[in-house]
Amino acid sequence: MKSDLKRQIGDKLIKLRQEQNLSQEKLANMAGLDRSYISRIERSLISPTLENFFKICKALEIEPYKFLEKM
Numbered sequence: 001m002k003s004d005l006k007r008q009i010g011d012k013l014i015k016l017r018q019e020q021n022l023s024q025e026k027l028a029n030m031a032g033l034d035r036s037y038i039s040r041i042e043r044s045l046i047s048p049t050l051e052n053f054f055k056i057c058k059a060l061e062i063e064p065y066k067f068l069e070k071m
Contacts, residue, residue, distance in 0.1 A: 003044075008071040010044040016060050016067070017042075030059035 017027050017038075024042070028035040032055060040046045041056075048056060057064045 003047075006044040006047050009047060010042045012067060012071055013038070013056065014042050016062065020060065027056070027059055031055040 017024070022030075024038045025035045028038045031038075031052070033052060037046075037048075037052070038056075041048050053067075054064060057067050060067070
């Protein structure tokens with residue numbers, strides 16, 4: 001069963017990525033991560049590590065606390 005937090009993070013990541021017209025691959029490259037890692041987060045299979053969460057936020061040009069707002 002997928003946790004609510006994983007689902008919320010995955011849904012928010014999809015929303016933010018699509019708002020910037022980024023593919024999973026483009027976002028992954030910008031963050032220095034693998035595309036499949038982004039995909040697994042978006043599908044709520046995994047939660048990002050704290051380090052990778054910050055990399056994703058930096059790539060999206062969003063402060064981490066803003067990412068977590070209104071989840």
